[in-house]
Amino acid sequence: MKLFSKEQIYEGDKLTTERQKISSTELMERAGTQIFNWMHTRMQGAQVPIHVFCGIGNNGGDGLVLTRHLITHGYNVVSYIINCSDKRSKDFLINYDRVKNVTKDWPQMKGCKEELDTIKIGADDIIVDAIFGIGLNRPPNDWVQSLFQKFRASKAFTLSIDIPSGLYTDEAVKDENAVVHAHFTLSFQSPKLVFFLPETAQFTKEWEVLDIGIDRDYLIETETVVELIAKREVLPLYKPRQKYSHKGNFGHVLIIGGSYGKIGATNLASRAALSSGAGLVSAYVPKCGYHSLQTAIPEIMVVTDENETNISSINFEIEPTVIGIGIGMGTSDSTAKTFESFLKSNKTPLVIDADALNLLSKKKTLLQLLPDLTILTPHPKELERLIGKWSDDFEKLKKAKDFSKKYNVIVVIKGSNTITVYHDKLYVNTTGNPGMATGGTGDVLTGVISGMLAQGYEPLTATIFGVYLHGKSADIALEDYGYQSLIASHIIENMGDAYMDLFKQSEQAQEEVQKESQQK
The missing domain is CATH 3.40.50.10260 (YjeF N-terminal domain)
Incomplete structure (x- = not known):
């Protein structure tokens, strides 16, 4: 709308x-x-x-x-x-x-x-x-x-x-x-x-x-500079799978993150990437995360850093379609140097969250290294570190627009009505609820958007669609758990129902089109 x-x-x-x-x-x-x-x-x-x-x-x-x-x-x-x-x-x-x-x-x-x-x-x-x-x-x-x-x-x-x-x-x-x-x-x-x-x-x-x-x-x-995103706007974006599809059609997500005590963030992002539809998902973590990830998520592949507790080098032989980076990664000196080195050589589309955003804020010259249409998913404090303090919401939006134009990136302002910013355009999401105010939901969003990108959705579409699905899954989960008991894993578990809601609507629309054509 x-x-x-x-x-x-x-x-x-x-x-x-x-x-x-x-x-x-x-x-x-x-x-x-x-x-x-x-x-x-x-x-x-x-x-x-x-x-x-x-x-x-x-x-x-x-x-x-x-x-x-x-x-x-x-x-x-x-x-x-x-x-x-x-x-x-x-x-x-x-x-x-x-x-x-x-x-x-x-x-x-x-x-x-x-x-x-x-x-x-x-x-x-x-x-x-x-x-x-x-x-x-x-x-x-x-x-x-x-x-x-x-x-x-x-x-x-x-x-x-x-x-x-x-x-x-x-x-x-x-x-x-x-x-x-x-x-x-x-x-x-x-x-x-x-x-x-x-x-x-x-x-x-x-x-x-x-x-x-x-x-x-x-x-x-x-044309308006603001659009409200609900099911009606998302439905035309949805691409039902064809009968003879295989995993190679839906891309390979690499999630880079995790540190000692924060491997769970990588777990959530990896599971979310799978549940959002990525064909393959790999996780790149320090050695301390190897066994827990292999045990918890048998569907993903795990690559480890040589370091036991945090990421100190990023070396992999796979060729991912998209990389989601930053969740639970930490901001130690060795991780910061590794992140900078990675950005200098990387050509793969990126979804950047959490500690990777904080590292960008500490050394803003790194922003020049981001590929066009990189997707950044900051919470309010991370956004403030990136674009500077604001006096009110209108100044915040202006600063986010200016930032998006300067670096040609997509900025997701997470909140009650998450707003996706690309240059001068704003896309205001309508799904989601207060139960999402709990640890890990942002990691899930990183995985969901990464999974959408891997499937071939254009970056802006992947972001708008991913934010909608993320909130819709939480709304469905709310029926069973309520605000207080909703956790990030519940959002992943209900991703299928969020997709089915779109699938059923899509089928109904196709049936109506067929009926109209037969009547003519």
């Missing part, structure tokens, strides 16, 4: 009115009606007190359309105008008059804290926030902020229209008290990037997209 910028949304609205030959007021009616339909479907006339708070711009106009429909359908509704400026949009004024035509109880004007204090909101009431939309460009007035705090204190269910008021689409929040904390947000046509960033996602617990009929050609043809 494309995530449109604020400017693209405005352009889409404008083109829609031109191409569909409708007024902006009619488009607003369409949007407000969709909000009403969403609420009406769920409430079915229930007489819960509904408080609709409207700003004086187009977001407030949407709230007024909703108010009118709630009144005409007999709901227990009171609307308020948050009179924070003398400037009112044309469509707001039109819809204000339309509300006056259906009720004698006109929307109440509120323009200061004293007037807000007269509003009583119960914990079982419903608040509709239609105060500020995506056009907000400055912090709300102090008295408006006090209203937002009143919402929170009431504990009433809060529904925001398009975006929680006070939240910007393209910059960080400086004061969380200046933003509505919504339980649910109804976002027009596409969600907003801020719903998926660690610092701003807290302002809406859930969201849903409402289709308000923006011009289809515009939606299809417009």
Whole structure:
């Protein structure tokens, strides 16, 4: 799903009115009606007190359309105008008059804290926030902020229209008290990037997209810098195996890593590479890892360093398709020298994680040695060491983009909604859950992405697909283990179910295509 910028949304609205030959007021009616339909479907006339708070711009106009429909359908509704400026949009004024035509109880004007204090909101009431939309460009007035705090204190269910008021689409929040904390947000046509960033996602617990009929050609043809990745986006990437396939068709992954006490990281990455579909997997570890790996994973081959406790040289005769390196490797002087020597001679595609990232951070001239489209999978602290500190999530994304362009690499920003960065493009993943906040899940991701690369997926595709599968497997595992008991091995064990979910969907799609062709 494309995530449109604020400017693209405005352009889409404008083109829609031109191409569909409708007024902006009619488009607003369409949007407000969709909000009403969403609420009406769920409430079915229930007489819960509904408080609709409207700003004086187009977001407030949407709230007024909703108010009118709630009144005409007999709901227990009171609307308020948050009179924070003398400037009112044309469509707001039109819809204000339309509300006056259906009720004698006109929307109440509120323009200061004293007037807000007269509003009583119960914990079982419903608040509709239609105060500020995506056009907000400055912090709300102090008295408006006090209203937002009143919402929170009431504990009433809060529904925001398009975006929680006070939240910007393209910059960080400086004061969380200046933003509505919504339980649910109804976002027009596409969600907003801020719903998926660690610092701003807290302002809406859930969201849903409402289709308000923006011009289809515009939606299809417009390129966005952010894409939301779910099953629908991944399904076209999936390549079912052919009947006469053999292991040579699916590549050879070499996992390099491990040190005394950290061989388990290599174990997880190797198993994950196998479970993601690699034809062959080898592990290169210090001698201390030989017996445990051979015993634990009979399906892989093991090559050892001469050193007993850590990697001090990297020499192998195999010809891997892809190398995943860094998991559990350590950062000793001998390992650091070996890693540098390896990078100078290596021509094989790389997935770099953990200690290999830390070694790159210590000596950043090594970044120049990375093959094009190398995939880096840092957790937040590793990312900070690579690109430098950031003041907020937007600066973090900018720094990651600049880093990606400078070295022509793919950066995976791991987190609740893992974001894959390649040059100026962002791919926001939708799978995964808090149970993944446990040791080893990052090692599994390294193995999964390495396995996808080995099978012939292009680096960016392998990354996007691998991140999705990794999270989907964890979501499936969650059903049996819950958040607290989920461990990295469970993600590997459920990789097959994640694939089967795609396989079944793919078969259904093929059957539908066949039926359509037969009918023609």
